[in-house]
Amino acid sequence: MAVEQPLRTPAPTSGDQTRIHNIGYRSYEGPRLGRSYARLSLYSQSLRGSYGLGRSAKSKVLPMLLFVVMCIPAAIMVAVAVATKVKELPVDYTRYAIIMQAVISLYIASQAPQSVSRDLRFKTVPLYFSRPIETADYVRAKFAALTSALFILTATPLLVLYVGALLAELDFADQTKGFAQGLVSVALLSLLFAGIGLVIAAVTPRRGFGIAAVIAVLTISYGAVSTLQAIAHVQDSSQAIAWIGLFSPVTLIDGVQSAFLGASTTFPGGVGPSNGEGVVYVLITLGLIAACYGLLTRRYRKVGL
Amino acid sequence: MYDPTVARLTYRALLGRRRALILGALPLLLIAISVAVRVLAGADDQTAADVLGGLALATMVPIIGVIAGTGAMGPEIDDGSVVYLLSKPIKRPTIIYTKLIVAIAVTMVFSAVPTLIAGFVLNGNGQQIAVAYTVAALVASIAYAALFLLLGTVSRHAVVFGLVYALVWEALFGSLVPGARTLSIQQWSLAVAQKVSGGDLVTSDVGLTTATILLVVVTVLATWYAGQKLRTLTLAGEE
Numbered sequence: 001m002a003v004e005q006p007l008r009t010p011a012p013t014s015g016d017q018t019r020i021h022n023i024g025y026r027s028y029e030g031p032r033l034g035r036s037y038a039r040l041s042l043y044s045q046s047l048r049g050s051y052g053l054g055r056s057a058k059s060k061v062l063p064m065l066l067f068v069v070m071c072i073p074a075a076i077m078v079a080v081a082v083a084t085k086v087k088e089l090p091v092d093y094t095r096y097a098i099i100m101q102a103v104i105s106l107y108i109a110s111q112a113p114q115s116v117s118r119d120l121r122f123k124t125v126p127l128y129f130s131r132p133i134e135t136a137d138y139v140r141a142k143f144a145a146l147t148s149a150l151f152i153l154t155a156t157p158l159l160v161l162y163v164g165a166l167l168a169e170l171d172f173a174d175q176t177k178g179f180a181q182g183l184v185s186v187a188l189l190s191l192l193f194a195g196i197g198l199v200i201a202a203v204t205p206r207r208g209f210g211i212a213a214v215i216a217v218l219t220i221s222y223g224a225v226s227t228l229q230a231i232a233h234v235q236d237s238s239q240a241i242a243w244i245g246l247f248s249p250v251t252l253i254d255g256v257q258s259a260f261l262g263a264s265t266t267f268p269g270g271v272g273p274s275n276g277e278g279v280v281y282v283l284i285t286l287g288l289i290a291a292c293y294g295l296l297t298r299r300y301r302k303v304g305l
Numbered sequence: 306m307y308d309p310t311v312a313r314l315t316y317r318a319l320l321g322r323r324r325a326l327i328l329g330a331l332p333l334l335l336i337a338i339s340v341a342v343r344v345l346a347g348a349d350d351q352t353a354a355d356v357l358g359g360l361a362l363a364t365m366v367p368i369i370g371v372i373a374g375t376g377a378m379g380p381e382i383d384d385g386s387v388v389y390l391l392s393k394p395i396k397r398p399t400i401i402y403t404k405l406i407v408a409i410a411v412t413m414v415f416s417a418v419p420t421l422i423a424g425f426v427l428n429g430n431g432q433q434i435a436v437a438y439t440v441a442a443l444v445a446s447i448a449y450a451a452l453f454l455l456l457g458t459v460s461r462h463a464v465v466f467g468l469v470y471a472l473v474w475e476a477l478f479g480s481l482v483p484g485a486r487t488l489s490i491q492q493w494s495l496a497v498a499q500k501v502s503g504g505d506l507v508t509s510d511v512g513l514t515t516a517t518i519l520l521v522v523v524t525v526l527a528t529w530y531a532g533q534k535l536r537t538l539t540l541a542g543e544e
Contacts, residue, residue, distance in 0.1 A: 062465060102477050110465050204327075207383050208464040212372045213327060215468050220331060223364045224338050227356055231346050240345075 039137040042128070046145030050111045051152075059114075066107045067153055070100055074157035078164025089165055089175075093182025094263035096161065097154050097189055101250050104193065105218040107153055108146075112197030113210035115146055120205035125303045139296045146198060150190035158182045181261040189253045192285060193218075195292025196249060202299045221248035226268075233268035242273040246284055255281040308395055308403045315377050315407040328372060328411070331365050332419030339423035350434060353427035354506040357420060357438040363491060366416040366445050367471030373411040374453025375463040377404040378531075382538070383461065391538070398532035405454055405528055412446035437502035445494035448520050452490070455527040458534045486510045493520050 045054070051067070052060030077090050097104060119125050128138055162179040166172065197214050204210040225248040232240040245251035245267060258265035259278025265271070273281055320328070339356060346352055378401075381387040390400065420442045424435020452470075456463040478485040479492070486492045487510065495509035496516035509516065 062462070102472055106465070106469065106472065109468065110462075206380060208375055208379050209324070209327070209372070211464045211468065212368065215472070216331060216368050219364055219472065220334065220360075220368070223360050224334065227360050228338065228341065228345075230355065231342055231352055234352070235346050237345075 035132045035134075035137065038131050038133045039141050042133065042138065042141040043145050046115055046142055047148050050115060050146060050149035062110055063107065066103055066110075067156070070103050070107075070153055071157045071160055073100070074160040074164075078160060078168070081164060081170075082168045085168070087170065089161060089170070091161075092263060093158050093161060093178045094185050094257045094261055095266070096157055096182065097186050098250065098254055098266055100157075101222070102219075104150070104154060104189075105215060108150060108193045108197040109211045109214040109218070111149060112146060112194070112201040112214055113204075113207075115142055116198055116202050117205045117207070117210050120202065120303065121207065125300070135300045136297060139293065139300055143194060143198060143293060143296065146194040147190045150194050151187060154186035154190060155183060158186065178262075181257070181263070185253060185257040185261050185263070188256060188285060189249075191289050192249055192253065192292075195289050195296075199292050199295045199299070202296060218249060222250045224248070225251050230268050238269055238271055241267055241269060241271065242277045245273065246281065249288075252281060252285050252288075256285055306399055306402050307406060308399055311390070311395065311400055311403045312407050314390075315404050316411075318380065319373060319376050319407065319411050324376075328369065328415050331369060332415055335361055335365055335419050335423050336426065339426040343426055348428040348431065350428055350431050350506055353424060353431070353434050354438075356427060357424055357434065358495075358507070361416070361420045361423060362438060362441055362445065362494070363476060365419075366412070366442050367449060367475065367491070368468075369416045370412050370446060370449030371453050371464060371467040371471060373408045373415070374450045375457035375467055377408040377450075377457065378454055379457035379461075379463050382458070387538070391535075397535040398529075401454065401458070401528060401532040401535055405451055405531075408450040408454055409447050412450050413443055416446055417442040432506060433502045434506060437498040437507050440501045441494040441498035441507075444497050444520060445490055448490045448493070448524050451524040451527040451531075455531040455534070458531045458538075483510065487515075490520070490523070492516070 048054050051063045074096065080086075081089055091099065119128070125138075129135070133141075158179060162175060165175045196217065200214045200217060201210040204213050225244055228244045229241050229251075232238070232244060242255065245255045251267070254263075254266055255273045255278065257263040258267075258272030259275060259281060263272075265273075272278075338360065342352060342356055378387075381390065391397070417439050421435055421439040424430060424438055428434060430436060449471075453463065453467045456467050460466060474485060475489045475491050479489050492509050492511045493516035495507060496511045496513050497520075498507045499509050500513050501507075511519075
């Protein structure tokens, strides 16, 4: 390979002995794909990784299993609806994610640490930043990838329900409206859950701890909020129910969709937040998503430098 | 059978640095909720039973059990530092036994003690509810710690499997399929609690005899099998 290596002239015995040898390194002259391409690669890599694609067979098991578990009830409902020729699907589009929240929580708890904790634990983050991407690109790519993965997880069963409803010849306009509302709701849910999961996973890089921390935050907050709501319902303080609902991600989404997306609420008493309270719900949801993004950016500002 | 040095190292792995804060956050939240409920609703036996049963025993004890049980063994196997421990002249079952004691102690301190405090805050131990749920939390701590310690020894994804058991099997299937309740540590410990309280606020689907036998069998079997697994442990790289 050493094409351009200069021929060694017999060196004079005295004088400068040092010489830089050209051993044939070539400089790269092809196209440079740049920052946006690197970001896109990181995004697709992370998204594939969230379902175990491009990873070992063992790590495909859990996400695929959760995905199947997520879709089976929808398939069963559709089968029943087609067979019995009912006029309505047994479950609203907006309600489905709330019912299956345990599966969604497990998915985010297992995949958020997978997405960010390993890079931190094995100190590979500096390798990413040696490419032409910045902190913001890394955070955006990871956030977008996990949000997309969650959206795939939550929207696919809705799609199954929608297609099934059309096959069962239910009212087209009605079903389309419900489907669209469901999609908006799961998109919000995906953004919120991905943000919370990533923030927690990014501050607990230790294996196992991140998973437990994400699950703890999601389930304990839901358990606490629904317990308090049940008590407030027994105490006839229905005003308090809506305000308590602000303190857990699931009830937050529930409140938003029952205020604006025509969903029936799962709050005790069946009374969701009014429109005024609904605005607060939306603001808090969007604020939380923004705060998660901000925290992530802050977390990665010093990593890898 | 008990090695103080291993115990000290395990305590440090579980509670060192900021980890004690994370573990402590859950019990604090429980107590804060109890105070809020007491202020909002006053002392009420049914409410107290709901909060302690739904929040403390059904969610908090399993999660703390998962963290303590898998955290006692899992990370060490994971980062390979377990070889330094295994190369010492200590019997493998002794290591498991010591780690189990530590995991049980941590789970009990972080779940049973706050349950007792929360019970007293909620209704001042009316109808023995606080004591009953504390006993349930204590009993459940032993079984959960043993089971999750085994998971941590056997699998690299112990936390996920532990949570799937605690949340999907016990909570989701347990509420849908009555048969699943027979095979649930939560119900077994509730059976013991039922005996303690004597009232009808704490109920279980499993008889006391069955529950006790199953609890002992699960704990002993899990510990024994974890010891056996540690004797033939193979170390593997990430993924």
